[in-house]
Amino acid sequence: MRADFLYAKIHRARVTDSNLNYIGSISLDSGLMKASGILEGMKVEILNINNGERFSTYAIKANSSQDNTKGDEKYKAATVCLNGAAARKVQTGDIIIIIAYANIKIKHASKIKPRVVFVDSDNMITEIQE
Numbered sequence: 001m002r003a004d005f006l007y008a009k010i011h012r013a014r015v016t017d018s019n020l021n022y023i024g025s026i027s028l029d030s031g032l033m034k035a036s037g038i039l040e041g042m043k044v045e046i047l048n049i050n051n052g053e054r055f056s057t058y059a060i061k062a063n064s065s066q067d068n069t070k071g072d073e074k075y076k077a078a079t080v081c082l083n084g085a086a087a088r089k090v091q092t093g094d095i096i097i098i099i100a101y102a103n104i105k106i107k108h109a110s111k112i113k114p115r116v117v118f119v120d121s122d123n124m125i126t127e128i129q130e
Contacts, residue, residue, distance in 0.1 A: 024084030078123035
């Protein structure tokens with residue numbers, strides 16, 4: 001028997017943009033994808049803290065912003081952009097949780113260790129739990 005188990009989570013990310021005219025998906029900062037283990041094309045669930053919406057889409061890679069600093073330099077938050085129909089379910093600035101599941105045999109469930117990535121208000125990684 002198989003079941004879906006938590007694989008990865010990006011906790012309380014801020015939506016930086018939405019693009020209704022894009023084909024679809026969520027564009028994620030490549031640094032966030034790498035840290036969480038979420039792969040390009042992977043199905044993810046989006047939970048919108050602001051309005052209670054829950055929906056599924058797939059992840060695509062956006063350019064990385066993780067090397068930016070907040071000093072006197074121009075600063076940009078790490079990209080979290082909802083595209084296509086999903087853009088109707090969020091507004092820029094909304095706080096979301098991004099979840100990926102793995103479908104595995106139940107007998108292997110005790111071996112899976114989900115990775116949870118915590119971010120600040122600019123989507124910069126503050127902690128990773130494994």
